[in-house]
Amino acid sequence: MKAFAALFLDLDRTNKTNEKVELLKQYFSSAPDKDKIWALALFTGRRPSFKVNSTQMQQWAAGEAQIPDWLFRESYNSVGDLGETISLVLPPHNNTLTEKSLSDWFDYLRVLPSLTDEEKKIKILEAWQQLTQHEIFVFNKLLMGSFRIGVSQTLVIRAIGEATKMEPAIIAHRIMGNWKPAEISFDELIFKEGENDNDSRPYPFYLAYSVEGDISGLGDPAAWYAEWKWDGIRSQIIFRNNELYIWTRGEELATDKFPELHILKNLLADGTVLDGEIVSFRDGKPLPFNMLQTRISRKNLTKKILQDAPLAFIAYDILEAGGIDIRPLPQQQRRENLEQLFNTMQATPVAHLSPLLVFAGWEDLKTLHTQSREHAAEGFMLKNKTGAYQAGRKKGEWWKWKVNPLSIDAVLIYAQKGHGRRTELYTDYTFAVWDADNTLIPFAKAYSGLTDKEITEVDRFIKQHTIEKFGPVRTVKPELVFEIGFEGINKSARHKSGIAVRFPRILSWRKDKKPTEADTLENLKNILELYK
Incomplete structure (x- = not known):
């Protein structure tokens, strides 16, 4: 110990x-x-x-x-x-x-x-x-259980690779799946090839970096595929030895949570692994993520929930075919294999092939990019046609090009101390906008986006301008204005504002604005109407 x-x-x-x-x-x-x-x-x-x-x-x-x-x-x-x-x-x-x-x-x-x-x-x-x-x-x-230490799985894999002189990709694959530390040794898990393999084990997910600079920096547009970046749950569908398994990117075996997809057991060939996105889906098109969110945490999926929040799997890659790992094949060849699978597979409303976007050059793609939210997408995925399917986050062959976040100016009203090296600093913030009665209504919490220097400044302000204390929470004099960015917005009966935003974070500290110049609840509702 x-x-x-x-x-x-x-x-x-x-x-x-x-x-x-x-x-x-x-x-x-x-x-x-x-x-x-x-x-x-x-x-x-x-x-x-x-x-x-x-x-x-x-x-x-x-x-x-x-x-x-x-x-x-x-x-x-x-x-x-x-x-x-x-x-x-x-x-x-x-x-x-x-x-x-x-x-x-x-x-x-x-x-x-x-x-x-x-x-x-x-x-x-x-x-x-x-x-x-x-x-x-x-x-x-x-x-x-509050085991937050700032160590990603990627760092752990890299460290074990250096300690054991093994390829990180091999380690990443072996530590995925449904193993239990009380039932297996480190040696059995890491070193014995095939010893702990099981039919349900997924492959490490390939993760993209955000596009840096102008999109034309990627070179010849003909060398790239472009697809919509769907706003759902990244997942792998695995069908081996007549059993279907559904794994999420968070390494959760979630087969029972998506009963609609169990029909794929009758449609896929044995030894097939697909990579794609589980999304809310109705009338032939994806729906906003909040529709899917209504059923994610439910233990019991009633008939009404399944009807109100229907879903589908949108496939954009194939990792295993006929029991053979085909990740090393070029993206173009894997895409052809995926298209062939869907051409021969019986049609079903719960499984779709992610369409490739048609574009003559980067300027065409830039124009199409502005229409992302109209397609319930977060932007584009760009994939080099010659690239293999890699493990973890790698630069070069997969890029994500997201639309700019929605944003609104809000006032800091509550604060709480952080964790780890920020235990003594107020870094967890609650933000509010003005309602029709000139009252500040909280609508979002955020704790990322500021520099260390800005955090120190805000912490000093909070300690000098605390109005009330409620346990670990401090009510702060409403003077600081911040631009808050978010990826999605929807109605919510659980929140006082009647609105919930997805992935809120601080975009900038608006030192140029007075609190009276912050946005209103009506502004938020207008954004909701535009993107609901």
């Missing part, structure tokens, strides 16, 4: 990519096999649930520290992170207990779901008494 706790803290202290890779590489080169598989599980979102209640954790920690609940709450509001607050208030313990490894602690915790609340309390207090302050902090992260 000491080694993993040190890794966690070192990673949290740096924002330099190469330093993070080197730290991960050292860990995966030296840690015991059982610890490496658990570390990999944590970095790839496979932490098991231990069913602990955060309120009870606060009470147990306050009792152990012998401080009143109000003092713990004030400490929590100041620190902004429950796991870290607990580690700071608990008294130090001097003991000679045997050091437990990372895997030992997971073995220790796996019984928690079956225990009573009192038994859980005893178990957790015993753990806190065996750990140092930094180890308690990391232990709490493992226990409660």
